[in-house]
Amino acid sequence: MNQSALIRPDWTPATIALMVLGFVVFWPLGLAMLAYILFGDKLRAFKKDANEGVDRMCAGFKRTNWGQRTHHRTGNVAFDDWRTAELSRLDEERRKLDEMREEFDGYVRELRRAKDQEEFDRFMRERKSGRPGPEAGFESS
Incomplete structure (x- = not known):
């Protein structure tokens, strides 16, 4: 660390003055300066x-393939077949739900868009007919 710096984590006149000033202005600042010194x-x-x-924790996540569907065989063929069929059925249901959401x-x-178009058309009709709009009642002087 650069020991010639004016403000360094040590008991120098500058850090002591900043700590005292910090306590006078706002006590958490003084406490933060004290923590920095110590x-x-x-x-x-x-x-x-x-x-x-x-980094170690994230590397562990990468090793376990989180977020990826990997189905390990249990050794029971009937159960594995049933699980595969159920998972494909659920995937199909999710696909249908996603399509319905996109349609909605x-x-x-x-x-x-239709509501905006109707409001715009009404505004244009009122403007052409010369009738004041809702904001016209508030004239500035």
Whole structure:
């Protein structure tokens, strides 16, 4: 670590002044500065250890193929056949539900488009006929 830095995790006049100022302005700032003075050197090692731990955990996820369907045989042919049939039936049901959801989303989109078109047409009719719209009653001076 660069020991010539003005603010480093050590008891220097600058860090002590910042800690006192932090306590005067807002006590959590002073507490944070105190923690930096006491544990600042350990932050790099803590970050390195935390990153390595997360990397090991993610590597474990990759090894177990989470998110991928892998069906292991149990040794009982009748059960394996039944499970395969049920899973394919469920996949077909999910596909149907997804298609129905897409159809409904299209229907709702079309309803919104028709409503917007109707409101726009009404606005244009009122504008051409010279009738004031709902906002015309609020004139600025």
